[in-house]
Amino acid sequence: MTDNRLNIKLEFAKKVVKHAGAYIKAHMTDTLEISEKTHFDDLVTNLDREVQDMLITKIQELFPGDHILAEENNVRHDINDGNVWVIDPIDGTTNFIVQKDNFAVMLAYYESGIGKLGLILDVMKDTLYWGDGSTTYKNDAQISLSVAPLAQSLIGVSTYMYRTNAGGLLDLSHQSLGVRAIGSAGIEYTNILDGKIWGYFSNLSPWDYAAGAILIAPFGYVTVQLDGSPMSFEGRQMMMSIPKQQLEKLSRPIKN
Amino acid sequence: MTDNRLNIKLEFAKKVVKHAGAYIKAHMTDTLEISEKTHFDDLVTNLDREVQDMLITKIQELFPGDHILAEENNVRHDINDGNVWVIDPIDGTTNFIVQKDNFAVMLAYYESGIGKLGLILDVMKDTLYWGDGSTTYKNDAQISLSVAPLAQSLIGVSTYMYRTNAGGLLDLSHQSLGVRAIGSAGIEYTNILDGKIWGYFSNLSPWDYAAGAILIAPFGYVTVQLDGSPMSFEGRQMMMSIPKQQLEKLSRPIKN
Numbered sequence: 001m002t003d004n005r006l007n008i009k010l011e012f013a014k015k016v017v018k019h020a021g022a023y024i025k026a027h028m029t030d031t032l033e034i035s036e037k038t039h040f041d042d043l044v045t046n047l048d049r050e051v052q053d054m055l056i057t058k059i060q061e062l063f064p065g066d067h068i069l070a071e072e073n074n075v076r077h078d079i080n081d082g083n084v085w086v087i088d089p090i091d092g093t094t095n096f097i098v099q100k101d102n103f104a105v106m107l108a109y110y111e112s113g114i115g116k117l118g119l120i121l122d123v124m125k126d127t128l129y130w131g132d133g134s135t136t137y138k139n140d141a142q143i144s145l146s147v148a149p150l151a152q153s154l155i156g157v158s159t160y161m162y163r164t165n166a167g168g169l170l171d172l173s174h175q176s177l178g179v180r181a182i183g184s185a186g187i188e189y190t191n192i193l194d195g196k197i198w199g200y201f202s203n204l205s206p207w208d209y210a211a212g213a214i215l216i217a218p219f220g221y222v223t224v225q226l227d228g229s230p231m232s233f234e235g236r237q238m239m240m241s242i243p244k245q246q247l248e249k250l251s252r253p254i255k256n
Numbered sequence: 257m258t259d260n261r262l263n264i265k266l267e268f269a270k271k272v273v274k275h276a277g278a279y280i281k282a283h284m285t286d287t288l289e290i291s292e293k294t295h296f297d298d299l300v301t302n303l304d305r306e307v308q309d310m311l312i313t314k315i316q317e318l319f320p321g322d323h324i325l326a327e328e329n330n331v332r333h334d335i336n337d338g339n340v341w342v343i344d345p346i347d348g349t350t351n352f353i354v355q356k357d358n359f360a361v362m363l364a365y366y367e368s369g370i371g372k373l374g375l376i377l378d379v380m381k382d383t384l385y386w387g388d389g390s391t392t393y394k395n396d397a398q399i400s401l402s403v404a405p406l407a408q409s410l411i412g413v414s415t416y417m418y419r420t421n422a423g424g425l426l427d428l429s430h431q432s433l434g435v436r437a438i439g440s441a442g443i444e445y446t447n448i449l450d451g452k453i454w455g456y457f458s459n460l461s462p463w464d465y466a467a468g469a470i471l472i473a474p475f476g477y478v479t480v481q482l483d484g485s486p487m488s489f490e491g492r493q494m495m496m497s498i499p500k501q502q503l504e505k506l507s508r509p510i511k512n
Binding site: 099176178196 | 296297299350351354355357404407408409410415418419426432433434435436437438439447450451452
Protein backbone atom coordinates (compact mmCIF):
# COMPACT_ATOMS: atom_id res chain seq x y z
CA MET A 1 0.00 0.00 0.00
CA THR A 2 2.03 2.95 -1.31
CA ASP A 3 -0.61 5.66 -1.21
CA ASN A 4 0.15 7.56 1.98
CA ARG A 5 -3.20 9.32 2.08
CA LEU A 6 -4.98 5.96 1.85
CA ASN A 7 -2.68 4.51 4.46
CA ILE A 8 -3.74 7.18 6.91
CA LYS A 9 -7.36 6.26 6.28
CA LEU A 10 -6.57 2.57 6.71
CA GLU A 11 -4.91 3.11 10.08
CA PHE A 12 -7.82 5.31 11.12
CA ALA A 13 -10.32 2.68 10.01
CA LYS A 14 -8.58 -0.14 11.88
CA LYS A 15 -8.55 1.96 15.02
CA VAL A 16 -12.20 3.02 14.95
CA VAL A 17 -13.47 -0.47 14.09
CA LYS A 18 -11.55 -1.99 16.97
CA HIS A 19 -12.84 0.76 19.22
CA ALA A 20 -16.40 0.03 18.07
CA GLY A 21 -15.92 -3.67 18.86
CA ALA A 22 -14.61 -2.88 22.32
CA TYR A 23 -17.56 -0.55 22.92
CA ILE A 24 -20.06 -3.25 21.89
CA LYS A 25 -18.38 -5.82 24.12
CA ALA A 26 -18.38 -3.41 27.06
CA HIS A 27 -22.10 -2.70 26.68
CA MET A 28 -23.56 -5.94 25.35
CA THR A 29 -24.66 -7.17 28.77
CA ASP A 30 -26.45 -3.89 29.51
CA THR A 31 -30.19 -3.99 28.96
CA LEU A 32 -30.60 -3.44 25.23
CA GLU A 33 -33.30 -1.27 23.74
CA ILE A 34 -34.59 -3.42 20.90
CA SER A 35 -36.87 -2.02 18.19
CA GLU A 36 -38.48 -3.59 15.15
CA LYS A 37 -37.70 -2.01 11.78
CA THR A 38 -39.78 -3.51 8.95
CA HIS A 39 -41.05 -6.67 10.70
CA PHE A 40 -40.86 -8.48 14.07
CA ASP A 41 -37.75 -10.33 12.91
CA ASP A 42 -35.94 -7.21 11.58
CA LEU A 43 -34.40 -5.75 14.70
CA VAL A 44 -32.18 -2.88 15.70
CA THR A 45 -30.74 -2.02 19.11
CA ASN A 46 -29.57 1.18 20.71
CA LEU A 47 -26.01 -0.15 20.31
CA ASP A 48 -26.35 -0.36 16.51
CA ARG A 49 -27.26 3.33 16.49
CA GLU A 50 -24.71 4.41 19.07
CA VAL A 51 -21.88 2.64 17.25
CA GLN A 52 -22.93 4.07 13.89
CA ASP A 53 -23.13 7.59 15.33
CA MET A 54 -19.72 7.17 16.91
CA LEU A 55 -18.17 6.03 13.61
CA ILE A 56 -19.82 8.83 11.63
CA THR A 57 -18.69 11.46 14.13
CA LYS A 58 -15.09 10.31 13.92
CA ILE A 59 -15.08 10.11 10.12
CA GLN A 60 -16.56 13.59 9.81
CA GLU A 61 -14.09 14.95 12.32
CA LEU A 62 -11.01 13.68 10.47
CA PHE A 63 -12.27 13.66 6.88
CA PRO A 64 -14.89 16.39 6.63
CA GLY A 65 -15.05 16.16 2.82
CA ASP A 66 -15.97 12.47 2.85
CA HIS A 67 -19.48 11.04 2.70
CA ILE A 68 -21.39 8.28 4.47
CA LEU A 69 -23.56 5.36 3.37
CA ALA A 70 -24.78 3.54 6.49
CA GLU A 71 -27.35 1.01 7.66
CA GLU A 72 -29.26 2.89 10.33
CA ASN A 73 -31.11 6.23 10.23
CA ASN A 74 -31.30 6.32 6.43
CA VAL A 75 -27.82 7.74 5.79
CA ARG A 76 -27.54 7.09 2.06
CA HIS A 77 -24.83 8.78 0.00
CA ASP A 78 -24.37 7.67 -3.63
CA ILE A 79 -21.42 5.27 -3.78
CA ASN A 80 -20.22 6.78 -7.08
CA ASP A 81 -20.04 10.34 -5.77
CA GLY A 82 -16.68 11.16 -4.20
CA ASN A 83 -15.18 9.52 -1.12
CA VAL A 84 -17.74 7.33 0.61
CA TRP A 85 -17.46 5.39 3.87
CA VAL A 86 -19.88 2.47 4.11
CA ILE A 87 -20.84 1.50 7.66
CA ASP A 88 -22.56 -1.52 9.16
CA PRO A 89 -22.28 -0.89 12.90
CA ILE A 90 -23.52 -4.35 13.91
CA ASP A 91 -23.95 -6.87 11.12
CA GLY A 92 -26.00 -9.83 12.30
CA THR A 93 -28.07 -7.86 14.81
CA THR A 94 -30.33 -10.84 15.52
CA ASN A 95 -27.30 -12.98 16.35
CA PHE A 96 -26.02 -10.14 18.50
CA ILE A 97 -29.29 -9.98 20.45
CA VAL A 98 -30.00 -13.71 20.73
CA GLN A 99 -26.58 -15.32 20.65
CA LYS A 100 -24.19 -12.60 21.74
CA ASP A 101 -21.96 -14.12 19.09
CA ASN A 102 -21.58 -14.36 15.30
CA PHE A 103 -21.87 -10.65 14.53
CA ALA A 104 -19.47 -8.13 13.02
CA VAL A 105 -18.59 -4.47 12.72
CA MET A 106 -18.01 -3.59 9.05
CA LEU A 107 -16.48 -0.53 7.47
CA ALA A 108 -15.53 0.09 3.86
CA TYR A 109 -14.12 3.05 1.98
CA TYR A 110 -14.85 3.76 -1.69
CA GLU A 111 -13.60 6.49 -4.05
CA SER A 112 -15.91 7.22 -6.98
CA GLY A 113 -17.41 3.74 -6.66
CA ILE A 114 -14.07 1.92 -6.45
CA GLY A 115 -13.45 -0.09 -3.30
CA LYS A 116 -10.27 1.07 -1.57
CA LEU A 117 -10.48 -0.31 1.98
CA GLY A 118 -12.52 -3.04 3.65
CA LEU A 119 -12.67 -4.09 7.31
CA ILE A 120 -14.68 -6.77 9.09
CA LEU A 121 -14.29 -7.28 12.82
CA ASP A 122 -15.57 -10.58 14.23
CA VAL A 123 -16.22 -8.99 17.59
CA MET A 124 -16.44 -12.07 19.82
CA LYS A 125 -13.38 -13.68 18.24
CA ASP A 126 -11.39 -10.41 18.41
CA THR A 127 -10.40 -11.00 14.80
CA LEU A 128 -10.02 -8.14 12.33
CA TYR A 129 -10.00 -8.88 8.60
CA TRP A 130 -8.75 -5.89 6.62
CA GLY A 131 -7.36 -5.04 3.23
CA ASP A 132 -7.16 -2.73 0.25
CA GLY A 133 -8.41 -5.01 -2.51
CA SER A 134 -4.99 -6.34 -3.44
CA THR A 135 -4.02 -8.01 -0.15
CA THR A 136 -6.06 -9.06 2.85
CA TYR A 137 -4.92 -9.57 6.43
CA LYS A 138 -6.37 -11.48 9.36
CA ASN A 139 -5.12 -9.51 12.35
CA ASP A 140 -1.37 -9.29 11.59
CA ALA A 141 -1.09 -12.19 9.15
CA GLN A 142 -1.55 -11.86 5.39
CA ILE A 143 -4.15 -14.32 4.18
CA SER A 144 -3.36 -16.78 1.44
CA LEU A 145 -6.31 -18.77 0.19
CA SER A 146 -6.57 -21.52 -2.37
CA VAL A 147 -10.14 -22.23 -3.35
CA ALA A 148 -11.18 -25.90 -3.33
CA PRO A 149 -13.51 -27.41 -5.97
CA LEU A 150 -17.21 -26.98 -5.24
CA ALA A 151 -17.65 -30.75 -4.78
CA GLN A 152 -15.27 -30.58 -1.81
CA SER A 153 -16.76 -27.41 -0.35
CA LEU A 154 -19.61 -25.88 1.60
CA ILE A 155 -21.74 -22.90 0.55
CA GLY A 156 -22.96 -20.06 2.76
CA VAL A 157 -26.60 -19.26 2.02
CA SER A 158 -29.60 -17.15 2.77
CA THR A 159 -32.09 -19.84 3.81
CA TYR A 160 -34.83 -18.11 1.81
CA MET A 161 -32.84 -18.19 -1.43
CA TYR A 162 -31.81 -21.78 -0.73
CA ARG A 163 -35.31 -23.09 -0.20
CA THR A 164 -36.80 -21.19 -3.13
CA ASN A 165 -33.91 -22.15 -5.44
CA ALA A 166 -33.31 -18.46 -6.23
CA GLY A 167 -30.55 -18.21 -8.80
CA GLY A 168 -30.50 -22.02 -8.95
CA LEU A 169 -28.92 -22.06 -5.50
CA LEU A 170 -30.65 -25.23 -4.35
CA ASP A 171 -29.55 -27.01 -7.53
CA LEU A 172 -26.02 -25.72 -7.06
CA SER A 173 -25.97 -26.90 -3.45
CA HIS A 174 -26.41 -30.49 -4.62
CA GLN A 175 -23.00 -30.23 -6.31
CA SER A 176 -21.41 -29.22 -2.99
CA LEU A 177 -20.95 -30.94 0.37
CA GLY A 178 -23.81 -28.87 1.75
CA VAL A 179 -24.93 -25.46 2.88
CA ARG A 180 -24.46 -23.51 6.07
CA ALA A 181 -26.51 -20.56 7.35
CA ILE A 182 -24.92 -18.31 9.95
CA GLY A 183 -27.07 -15.19 9.93
CA SER A 184 -24.38 -12.56 9.36
CA ALA A 185 -22.97 -11.47 6.00
CA GLY A 186 -19.84 -10.27 7.76
CA ILE A 187 -19.20 -13.64 9.34
CA GLU A 188 -19.93 -15.36 6.01
CA TYR A 189 -17.22 -13.23 4.37
CA THR A 190 -14.75 -14.16 7.12
CA ASN A 191 -15.71 -17.78 6.46
CA ILE A 192 -14.79 -17.36 2.78
CA LEU A 193 -11.48 -15.83 3.87
CA ASP A 194 -10.88 -18.74 6.26
CA GLY A 195 -11.65 -21.29 3.53
CA LYS A 196 -14.72 -22.52 5.43
CA ILE A 197 -17.17 -21.79 2.62
CA TRP A 198 -16.61 -21.72 -1.14
CA GLY A 199 -19.07 -18.94 -1.85
CA TYR A 200 -21.95 -16.97 -0.42
CA PHE A 201 -25.46 -16.34 -1.78
CA SER A 202 -27.81 -13.89 -0.12
CA ASN A 203 -30.09 -10.88 -0.42
CA LEU A 204 -28.04 -7.95 0.78
CA SER A 205 -27.87 -4.21 1.26
CA PRO A 206 -24.75 -2.21 0.36
CA TRP A 207 -23.33 -2.15 3.91
CA ASP A 208 -23.62 -5.96 4.01
CA TYR A 209 -21.24 -6.54 1.09
CA ALA A 210 -19.19 -3.32 0.71
CA ALA A 211 -16.31 -4.48 2.93
CA GLY A 212 -16.50 -8.19 2.15
CA ALA A 213 -16.35 -7.66 -1.62
CA ILE A 214 -13.03 -5.81 -1.22
CA LEU A 215 -11.56 -8.38 1.16
CA ILE A 216 -12.24 -11.42 -1.05
CA ALA A 217 -11.23 -9.73 -4.33
CA PRO A 218 -7.50 -10.61 -4.01
CA PHE A 219 -8.39 -14.29 -4.18
CA GLY A 220 -10.24 -14.07 -7.48
CA TYR A 221 -13.70 -13.57 -6.02
CA VAL A 222 -16.41 -11.41 -7.56
CA THR A 223 -19.49 -10.05 -5.82
CA VAL A 224 -22.30 -9.61 -8.32
CA GLN A 225 -26.03 -9.87 -8.83
CA LEU A 226 -27.41 -13.26 -9.86
CA ASP A 227 -27.29 -12.26 -13.54
CA GLY A 228 -23.61 -11.39 -13.18
CA SER A 229 -24.08 -7.63 -13.30
CA PRO A 230 -22.44 -5.33 -10.74
CA MET A 231 -24.05 -4.51 -7.42
CA SER A 232 -25.83 -1.15 -7.44
CA PHE A 233 -25.06 -0.16 -3.84
CA GLU A 234 -28.72 0.82 -3.58
CA GLY A 235 -31.45 -1.16 -1.84
CA ARG A 236 -31.36 -4.91 -1.30
CA GLN A 237 -30.26 -7.21 -4.10
CA MET A 238 -29.93 -10.94 -4.44
CA MET A 239 -26.23 -11.54 -4.97
CA MET A 240 -23.43 -14.04 -4.99
CA SER A 241 -19.80 -13.87 -3.95
CA ILE A 242 -18.10 -16.59 -5.97
CA PRO A 243 -14.79 -17.46 -7.63
CA LYS A 244 -14.61 -15.41 -10.83
CA GLN A 245 -14.00 -18.43 -13.07
CA GLN A 246 -17.49 -19.67 -12.09
CA LEU A 247 -19.16 -16.42 -13.10
CA GLU A 248 -20.24 -17.39 -16.59
CA LYS A 249 -21.52 -20.78 -15.47
CA LEU A 250 -23.51 -19.43 -12.53
CA SER A 251 -24.90 -16.19 -13.98
CA ARG A 252 -28.49 -16.42 -15.10
CA PRO A 253 -31.33 -14.12 -16.02
CA ILE A 254 -33.10 -12.87 -12.89
CA LYS A 255 -36.72 -13.91 -12.64
CA ASN A 256 -39.01 -11.31 -11.15
CA MET B 257 -24.09 -37.37 41.62
CA THR B 258 -24.09 -39.80 44.54
CA ASP B 259 -23.66 -43.06 42.67
CA ASN B 260 -19.97 -43.82 43.06
CA ARG B 261 -19.91 -46.42 40.30
CA LEU B 262 -21.41 -43.92 37.89
CA ASN B 263 -19.02 -41.24 39.09
CA ILE B 264 -16.08 -43.43 38.13
CA LYS B 265 -17.54 -43.82 34.67
CA LEU B 266 -18.10 -40.07 34.41
CA GLU B 267 -14.50 -39.25 35.31
CA PHE B 268 -13.34 -41.89 32.85
CA ALA B 269 -15.59 -40.47 30.12
CA LYS B 270 -14.37 -36.90 30.63
CA LYS B 271 -10.79 -38.08 30.42
CA VAL B 272 -11.14 -40.16 27.25
CA VAL B 273 -13.20 -37.53 25.44
CA LYS B 274 -10.60 -34.85 26.19
CA HIS B 275 -7.90 -37.25 25.09
CA ALA B 276 -9.78 -37.89 21.84
CA GLY B 277 -10.06 -34.16 21.22
CA ALA B 278 -6.34 -33.67 21.82
CA TYR B 279 -5.57 -36.55 19.46
CA ILE B 280 -7.74 -35.05 16.71
CA LYS B 281 -6.13 -31.63 17.14
CA ALA B 282 -2.65 -33.14 17.01
CA HIS B 283 -3.40 -34.99 13.77
CA MET B 284 -5.85 -32.75 11.93
CA THR B 285 -3.20 -31.12 9.79
CA ASP B 286 -1.80 -34.51 8.72
CA THR B 287 -2.98 -35.66 5.30
CA LEU B 288 -6.39 -37.18 5.94
CA GLU B 289 -7.59 -40.35 4.27
CA ILE B 290 -11.11 -39.43 3.22
CA SER B 291 -13.62 -42.04 2.07
CA GLU B 292 -17.22 -41.80 0.89
CA LYS B 293 -19.77 -43.83 2.82
CA THR B 294 -23.22 -43.75 1.17
CA HIS B 295 -22.71 -40.76 -1.18
CA PHE B 296 -20.05 -38.25 -2.25
CA ASP B 297 -21.19 -35.90 0.50
CA ASP B 298 -21.23 -38.55 3.28
CA LEU B 299 -17.60 -38.70 4.34
CA VAL B 300 -15.44 -40.45 6.86
CA THR B 301 -11.75 -40.01 7.61
CA ASN B 302 -9.10 -42.24 9.10
CA LEU B 303 -9.30 -40.05 12.21
CA ASP B 304 -12.99 -40.88 12.75
CA ARG B 305 -12.07 -44.54 12.80
CA GLU B 306 -8.89 -44.15 14.85
CA VAL B 307 -10.67 -42.14 17.51
CA GLN B 308 -13.58 -44.56 17.66
CA ASP B 309 -11.21 -47.53 17.98
CA MET B 310 -9.29 -45.76 20.72
CA LEU B 311 -12.48 -45.04 22.67
CA ILE B 312 -13.78 -48.59 22.27
CA THR B 313 -10.47 -50.08 23.37
CA LYS B 314 -10.42 -48.00 26.53
CA ILE B 315 -14.05 -48.73 27.39
CA GLN B 316 -13.55 -52.47 26.92
CA GLU B 317 -10.37 -52.38 28.98
CA LEU B 318 -12.00 -50.75 32.00
CA PHE B 319 -15.59 -51.94 31.67
CA PRO B 320 -15.43 -55.30 29.92
CA GLY B 321 -19.11 -56.07 30.62
CA ASP B 322 -20.34 -52.92 28.86
CA HIS B 323 -21.49 -52.70 25.24
CA ILE B 324 -20.95 -50.26 22.37
CA LEU B 325 -23.20 -48.47 19.88
CA ALA B 326 -21.01 -46.41 17.56
CA GLU B 327 -21.08 -44.55 14.27
CA GLU B 328 -18.32 -46.21 12.27
CA ASN B 329 -17.72 -49.86 11.36
CA ASN B 330 -21.30 -50.94 12.11
CA VAL B 331 -20.90 -51.36 15.88
CA ARG B 332 -24.57 -51.59 16.88
CA HIS B 333 -25.55 -52.81 20.32
CA ASP B 334 -29.23 -52.54 21.36
CA ILE B 335 -29.60 -49.47 23.59
CA ASN B 336 -32.05 -51.32 25.87
CA ASP B 337 -29.74 -54.24 26.58
CA GLY B 338 -27.47 -53.64 29.57
CA ASN B 339 -24.81 -50.92 29.85
CA VAL B 340 -24.26 -49.24 26.49
CA TRP B 341 -21.72 -46.57 25.52
CA VAL B 342 -22.77 -44.53 22.48
CA ILE B 343 -19.87 -43.05 20.50
CA ASP B 344 -19.63 -40.42 17.80
CA PRO B 345 -15.87 -40.03 17.34
CA ILE B 346 -16.16 -36.96 15.08
CA ASP B 347 -19.60 -35.43 14.74
CA GLY B 348 -19.70 -33.02 11.82
CA THR B 349 -17.10 -34.85 9.74
CA THR B 350 -17.69 -32.59 6.73
CA ASN B 351 -17.04 -29.52 8.87
CA PHE B 352 -13.95 -31.25 10.25
CA ILE B 353 -12.62 -31.90 6.74
CA VAL B 354 -13.57 -28.59 5.11
CA GLN B 355 -13.57 -26.11 7.97
CA LYS B 356 -11.34 -27.66 10.62
CA ASP B 357 -13.94 -26.21 12.97
CA ASN B 358 -17.50 -26.79 14.18
CA PHE B 359 -17.17 -30.50 14.97
CA ALA B 360 -17.45 -32.48 18.19
CA VAL B 361 -16.51 -35.67 19.98
CA MET B 362 -19.60 -37.18 21.61
CA LEU B 363 -19.92 -39.95 24.15
CA ALA B 364 -23.00 -41.11 26.07
CA TYR B 365 -23.65 -43.89 28.54
CA TYR B 366 -27.00 -45.65 28.92
CA GLU B 367 -28.21 -48.36 31.31
CA SER B 368 -31.14 -50.42 30.02
CA GLY B 369 -32.10 -47.57 27.69
CA ILE B 370 -31.92 -44.84 30.34
CA GLY B 371 -29.44 -42.02 29.69
CA LYS B 372 -26.96 -41.75 32.55
CA LEU B 373 -24.05 -39.68 31.17
CA GLY B 374 -23.63 -37.36 28.20
CA LEU B 375 -20.52 -35.57 26.94
CA ILE B 376 -19.97 -33.26 23.98
CA LEU B 377 -16.55 -31.77 23.33
CA ASP B 378 -16.41 -28.76 21.00
CA VAL B 379 -12.89 -29.63 19.95
CA MET B 380 -11.73 -26.31 18.48
CA LYS B 381 -13.19 -24.29 21.35
CA ASP B 382 -11.74 -26.69 23.97
CA THR B 383 -15.14 -26.71 25.62
CA LEU B 384 -16.57 -29.83 27.24
CA TYR B 385 -20.28 -30.04 27.98
CA TRP B 386 -21.06 -32.91 30.35
CA GLY B 387 -23.78 -34.10 32.69
CA ASP B 388 -25.86 -36.89 34.12
CA GLY B 389 -29.34 -35.82 33.06
CA SER B 390 -30.04 -33.81 36.17
CA THR B 391 -27.30 -31.18 35.91
CA THR B 392 -25.11 -30.08 33.02
CA TYR B 393 -21.73 -28.42 33.12
CA LYS B 394 -19.75 -26.38 30.59
CA ASN B 395 -16.16 -27.12 31.54
CA ASP B 396 -16.20 -26.39 35.28
CA ALA B 397 -19.31 -24.22 35.44
CA GLN B 398 -22.81 -25.56 35.99
CA ILE B 399 -25.11 -24.35 33.24
CA SER B 400 -28.30 -22.49 34.05
CA LEU B 401 -30.54 -21.83 31.10
CA SER B 402 -33.81 -19.98 30.79
CA VAL B 403 -35.52 -20.62 27.49
CA ALA B 404 -36.76 -17.53 25.64
CA PRO B 405 -40.06 -17.45 23.72
CA LEU B 406 -39.85 -18.76 20.16
CA ALA B 407 -40.62 -15.31 18.74
CA GLN B 408 -37.39 -14.05 20.32
CA SER B 409 -35.31 -17.06 19.33
CA LEU B 410 -33.49 -18.86 16.54
CA ILE B 411 -33.93 -22.51 15.50
CA GLY B 412 -31.21 -24.96 14.50
CA VAL B 413 -32.27 -26.95 11.45
CA SER B 414 -31.43 -29.60 8.95
CA THR B 415 -31.65 -27.62 5.72
CA TYR B 416 -33.46 -30.51 4.03
CA MET B 417 -36.21 -30.60 6.66
CA TYR B 418 -36.45 -26.83 6.60
CA ARG B 419 -36.90 -26.51 2.86
CA THR B 420 -39.35 -29.43 2.62
CA ASN B 421 -41.33 -28.23 5.66
CA ALA B 422 -40.89 -31.65 7.30
CA GLY B 423 -42.76 -31.69 10.58
CA GLY B 424 -44.04 -28.20 9.75
CA LEU B 425 -40.56 -26.86 10.39
CA LEU B 426 -40.69 -24.15 7.72
CA ASP B 427 -44.04 -22.95 9.09
CA LEU B 428 -42.64 -22.98 12.62
CA SER B 429 -39.59 -21.02 11.52
CA HIS B 430 -41.82 -18.11 10.52
CA GLN B 431 -42.78 -17.73 14.19
CA SER B 432 -39.11 -17.40 15.14
CA LEU B 433 -36.37 -14.88 14.36
CA GLY B 434 -34.91 -17.30 11.82
CA VAL B 435 -33.03 -20.52 11.33
CA ARG B 436 -29.37 -21.41 11.48
CA ALA B 437 -27.63 -24.43 9.96
CA ILE B 438 -24.25 -25.43 11.37
CA GLY B 439 -23.70 -28.96 10.09
CA SER B 440 -23.02 -30.73 13.38
CA ALA B 441 -25.63 -32.12 15.78
CA GLY B 442 -23.10 -31.88 18.59
CA ILE B 443 -22.52 -28.18 18.01
CA GLU B 444 -26.28 -27.62 17.71
CA TYR B 445 -26.74 -29.18 21.17
CA THR B 446 -24.03 -26.94 22.59
CA ASN B 447 -25.88 -24.02 20.98
CA ILE B 448 -29.07 -25.02 22.83
CA LEU B 449 -27.06 -25.19 26.05
CA ASP B 450 -25.56 -21.75 25.35
CA GLY B 451 -29.02 -20.28 24.66
CA LYS B 452 -28.09 -19.59 21.02
CA ILE B 453 -30.92 -21.67 19.57
CA TRP B 454 -34.34 -22.50 21.03
CA GLY B 455 -34.61 -25.94 19.52
CA TYR B 456 -33.13 -28.28 16.95
CA PHE B 457 -34.80 -30.22 14.13
CA SER B 458 -32.88 -32.79 12.12
CA ASN B 459 -32.66 -36.32 10.75
CA LEU B 460 -30.32 -38.11 13.09
CA SER B 461 -28.73 -41.42 14.03
CA PRO B 462 -28.48 -42.56 17.68
CA TRP B 463 -24.90 -41.34 18.18
CA ASP B 464 -25.97 -37.88 16.96
CA TYR B 465 -28.51 -37.35 19.77
CA ALA B 466 -27.56 -39.80 22.56
CA ALA B 467 -25.35 -37.34 24.45
CA GLY B 468 -27.23 -34.15 23.57
CA ALA B 469 -30.58 -35.50 24.74
CA ILE B 470 -29.11 -36.13 28.21
CA LEU B 471 -27.40 -32.74 28.41
CA ILE B 472 -30.49 -30.67 27.57
CA ALA B 473 -32.91 -32.71 29.71
CA PRO B 474 -32.26 -30.74 32.94
CA PHE B 475 -33.65 -27.62 31.24
CA GLY B 476 -37.00 -29.18 30.35
CA TYR B 477 -36.05 -30.31 26.85
CA VAL B 478 -37.29 -33.48 25.20
CA THR B 479 -35.75 -35.23 22.21
CA VAL B 480 -38.43 -37.06 20.26
CA GLN B 481 -39.61 -38.07 16.82
CA LEU B 482 -41.79 -35.59 14.97
CA ASP B 483 -44.95 -37.35 16.19
CA GLY B 484 -43.75 -36.96 19.77
CA SER B 485 -42.82 -40.63 20.25
CA PRO B 486 -39.46 -41.65 21.74
CA MET B 487 -36.36 -42.08 19.64
CA SER B 488 -35.69 -45.72 18.78
CA PHE B 489 -31.87 -45.55 18.88
CA GLU B 490 -31.92 -47.48 15.61
CA GLY B 491 -31.33 -46.05 12.14
CA ARG B 492 -31.93 -42.42 11.20
CA GLN B 493 -35.05 -40.65 12.36
CA MET B 494 -36.42 -37.18 11.86
CA MET B 495 -36.49 -35.65 15.31
CA MET B 496 -36.81 -32.51 17.35
CA SER B 497 -35.18 -31.35 20.55
CA ILE B 498 -37.61 -28.81 21.98
CA PRO B 499 -38.88 -27.43 25.28
CA LYS B 500 -41.26 -30.05 26.73
CA GLN B 501 -44.16 -27.61 27.11
CA GLN B 502 -44.17 -27.25 23.30
CA LEU B 503 -44.44 -31.00 22.74
CA GLU B 504 -48.20 -31.26 22.32
CA LYS B 505 -48.34 -28.24 20.05
CA LEU B 506 -45.50 -29.36 17.78
CA SER B 507 -46.11 -33.12 17.59
CA ARG B 508 -47.85 -34.22 14.43
CA PRO B 509 -48.47 -37.42 12.51
CA ILE B 510 -45.45 -38.32 10.41
CA LYS B 511 -46.10 -38.34 6.69
CA ASN B 512 -44.30 -41.06 4.76
